Amino acid sequence: MSEPVSVHVWSDIACPWCFLGKRRFEKAVAATGVDVQVEYHSYQLAPETPVDFEGSELDFLVQHKGISADQVRQMHAQMTELGAGEGLRYDFATTVQTNTALAHQALHHAKAHGLQAELVERLFAAHFEEGRHVGRVDDLVELGEDVGLEGSALREALEEGRHADAVEQDVAAAHGLGVRGVPFYVLDERYGVSGAQSPEVFASALQRVLDDRTARVGAEG
Numbered sequence: 638m639s640e641p642v643s644v645h646v647w648s649d650i651a652c653p654w655c656f657l658g659k660r661r662f663e664k665a666v667a668a669t670g671v672d673v674q675v676e677y678h679s680y681q682l683a684p685e686t687p688v689d690f691e692g693s694e695l696d697f698l699v700q701h702k703g704i705s706a707d708q709v710r711q712m713h714a715q716m717t718e719l720g721a722g723e724g725l726r727y728d729f730a731t732t733v734q735t736n737t738a739l740a741h742q743a744l745h746h747a748k749a750h751g752l753q754a755e756l757v758e759r760l761f762a763a764h765f766e767e768g769r770h771v772g773r774v775d776d777l778v779e780l781g782e783d784v785g786l787e788g789s790a791l792r793e794a795l796e797e798g799r800h801a802d803a804v805e806q807d808v809a810a811a812h813g814l815g816v817r818g819v820p821f822y823v824l825d826e827r828y829g830v831s832g833a834q835s836p837e838v839f840a841s842a843l844q845r846v847l848d849d850r851t852a853r854v855g856a857e858g
Contacts, residue, residue, distance in 0.1 A: 641674040642846050645823040647811045648757075649682045650740045650771055653716050653727060656761040658820040658833030660723040665839035671847065676748070677757050679741035679807035680819045686736045688772045694732040726766045733764070735772030738804060743777045745800035746791055747784070755784035825850075 644662075648655035666673055683701055690697055698709045713729040720727040740760055747756040759780050763769035770776045774795045781791040794800060811821065814829070822830040822839075825846045830839065 639672075639850065641672040642825050642843060644673050644675045645678060645826075646675060647678045647680045647807070647816055647821040648819045649680050650737045650760045650764055651686075651734070652682055652819055653720070653765060654833045655820040656725060656765055657716075657720055657723060658822075659757070659761065660725060661833055661836045662822070662839045664723075664836035665843060668836060669840050669843050671843045673843075675754060677744060677753055678810065679744070679804040680811050680816070680821075681737055681741070681808065682819065684736070684738070686734065688736045688739075690734040692734070694729050694734050697734040720765075728766055728768060731768030733768060733770045733772075735770060737772060738801075739774065739777055739795055740771045741804045741807070742795055742798070742800040743781055743791060745803045746794045747781065747786060750786060752784050752786055756781060756786070759784050 646659075646662075648658070686697070686701075692700075695706055695709050695713075698704065698712070699706055702709075713727075717727045717729070744753055744756055744760070747753045760771050763780055764771045769780070771780070774792060777795060778788045778792045782788045811819075814821070814823070816831075818831070820831075820833060822842075824830065824842055827849070828842055828846060830842050834842075
């Protein structure tokens with residue numbers, strides 16, 4: 638039996654395209670039946686964001702991107718429609734803008750306990766669909782417990798900043814790869830896919846990995 642295809646994903650919990658890309662990639666995996674092993678890596682689109690931003694998601698984007706409120710509303714409408722097409726229920730009116738550094742630390746903690754995939758999904762849903770705060774220790778502990786993490790251990794890890802270096806290393810690795818936006822996927826340590834591509838594009842990339850593996854085995858034989 639061949640080894641699973643390794644998939645390294647750089648994403649940010651505050652990135653709606655990352656949530657969309659996650660769903661589309663999952664559709665591709667389901668359609669192709671390719672065995673994958675997914676690992677998420679940290680990336681912050683706005684690391685200067687305060688934990689408790691005073692204002693709405695709309696206010697934040699007007700300030701951060703320097704665009705008009707009407708442009709933001711159009712972006713949100715487009716994203717909501719795209720998300721609905723993948724079964725997502727974006728609710729930007731209730732989204733709580735925050736710094737995602739602690740959320741990324743929580744994901745590293747979850748990875749160490751075999752629950753990273755579950756926490757990634759929980760944090761995306763909490764942030765974009767439920768209007769939950771994902772930047773504070775108490776909230777992250779609750780969300781971690783939702784997926785089976787031991788709350789006191791997660792709290793201790795976050796309060797001690799135990800995974801802060803790992804987050805920084807992920808971000809540095811992204812920069813080393815030339816990543817300037819997320820989501821960004823690296824398949825089988827060889828092929829990069831940038832953005833929330835369609836399931837068909839992801840499926841094609843997965844097939845390319847399998848074809849490449851077959852060709853290498855043939856060449857070695």
